[in-house]
Amino acid sequence: MEQPENISMWVEKYRPKTLDEVVDLKSVVESLKAFLKTPKTMPHLLFAGMPGTGKTTIALCIARQLFGSSWRTFTLELNASDERGIKIVRERIKDFARYTRGAFGNIPYVIIILDESDQMTRQAQTALRRIMETSSNTCRFMLICNYSSKIIEPIQSRCAVFRFSMLDKENMVEHLGYISGKENVSLLPDAAEAIVEYSEGDLRRAINALQTASAYTKTKTVDKKAVLRVIGEASPKKVQLMLNKALGSDFVEARRMMYELMGQYGLSGSDIIRQVHREIFKVSHLTTEEKAELANIIGEYDFRLVEGANDDIQLSALLAQFSKFGKLREAGN
Numbered sequence: 001m002e003q004p005e006n007i008s009m010w011v012e013k014y015r016p017k018t019l020d021e022v023v024d025l026k027s028v029v030e031s032l033k034a035f036l037k038t039p040k041t042m043p044h045l046l047f048a049g050m051p052g053t054g055k056t057t058i059a060l061c062i063a064r065q066l067f068g069s070s071w072r073t074f075t076l077e078l079n080a081s082d083e084r085g086i087k088i089v090r091e092r093i094k095d096f097a098r099y100t101r102g103a104f105g106n107i108p109y110v111i112i113i114l115d116e117s118d119q120m121t122r123q124a125q126t127a128l129r130r131i132m133e134t135s136s137n138t139c140r141f142m143l144i145c146n147y148s149s150k151i152i153e154p155i156q157s158r159c160a161v162f163r164f165s166m167l168d169k170e171n172m173v174e175h176l177g178y179i180s181g182k183e184n185v186s187l188l189p190d191a192a193e194a195i196v197e198y199s200e201g202d203l204r205r206a207i208n209a210l211q212t213a214s215a216y217t218k219t220k221t222v223d224k225k226a227v228l229r230v231i232g233e234a235s236p237k238k239v240q241l242m243l244n245k246a247l248g249s250d251f252v253e254a255r256r257m258m259y260e261l262m263g264q265y266g267l268s269g270s271d272i273i274r275q276v277h278r279e280i281f282k283v284s285h286l287t288t289e290e291k292a293e294l295a296n297i298i299g300e301y302d303f304r305l306v307e308g309a310n311d312d313i314q315l316s317a318l319l320a321q322f323s324k325f326g327k328l329r330e331a332g333n
């Protein structure tokens with residue numbers, strides 16, 4: 001999920017280097033600063049939460065703060081989803097711990113950042129648990145994940161757990177304003193609002209939208225029109241249309257529109273489900289009970305996607321459920 005290191009990308013250019021620059025997350029930052037006052041007391045850390053809210057950023061800030069300019073030497077970043085398997089976890093982590101202890105006796109410990117650690121199999125997690133126990137003199141782990149429920153309990157209980165919720169809208173607007181200022185772009189208030197609304201607490205998504213919108217404008221002014229062009233005003237409307245087709249029992253057409261949304265607009269399964277969920281509550285001819293029933297169905301499919309099921313198959317099944325619901329409803333009227 002990490003963006004490639006490329007200075008022309010604003011998300012990287014403006015990635016905070018110290019905890020003080022981090023947007024929002026006051027209580028997380030305060031607790032971490034307290035740990036850092038006496039680094040020896042810092043436990044293993046588990047960061048869980050939504051994408052683009054600062055988990056990786058904060059892990060890297062801590063490494064910088066602990067080791068200064070040589071932080072890269074003492075920090076191992078592994079992506080648990082790329083390098084699956086118990087063997088790599090064991091070997092790479094053990095090697096790193098041993099090598100570093102031998103070479104640099106005077107630092108408190110090395111840091112191992114395991115990104116996407118909720119992608120590890122249970123077996124790998126069990127091995128990791130053992131390694132965490134045996135290496136706690138030399139290593140601190142920072143486990144990063146979207147869903148802490150996928151991390152086995154014994155690991156969770158060995159970590160200080162920090163939950164990253166969606167970032168505050170006002171803070172996001174302010175940060176977008178800051179970046180615009182640095183880039184000599186004038187960001188109009190309703191444009192900033194539109195970006196933040198669309199980003200749903202994901203600052204990475206917001207900054208990317210801002211950068212793309214500003215690339216579109218020749219005048220260096222980002223207005224709402226430029227933003228809507230980027231975030232595709234069409235997509236919520238398309239989702240609404242797809243929903244109407246499904247509820248009107250036109251499953252085939254709804255399914256066709258779903259593939260269009262995924263292909264043409266590049267929406268992921270969860271993007272679409274999230275939008276469907278939002279749109280449901282705008283459908284005026286449904287009763288509250290009916291909306292609740294549909295929300296329940298959506299919840300089930302959202303869960304399946306989180307568990308790793310196939311996007312288009314699950315969405316197709318969701319639309320099939322909606323069609324069935326539509327048919328029953330019609331028969332009842």
Ligand SMILES: Nc1ncnc2c1ncn2[C@@H]1O[C@H](COP(=O)(O)OP(=O)(O)OP(=O)(O)O)[C@@H](O)[C@H]1O
Nearest residue numbers: 001011015022023051052053054055056057203204
């Ligand atoms: N709290 C924050 N303060 C300042 N910038 C942030 C914050 N959260 C995200 N960003 C911006 O978004 C980019 C991505 O953030 P980061 O890599 O920390 O997200 P993440 O929580 O690790 O997401 P993922 O779960 O997708 O890995 C950063 O480079 C930074 O520009």
Ligand SMILES: [Mg+2]
Nearest residue numbers: 001055056115
């Ligand atoms: Mg990350």
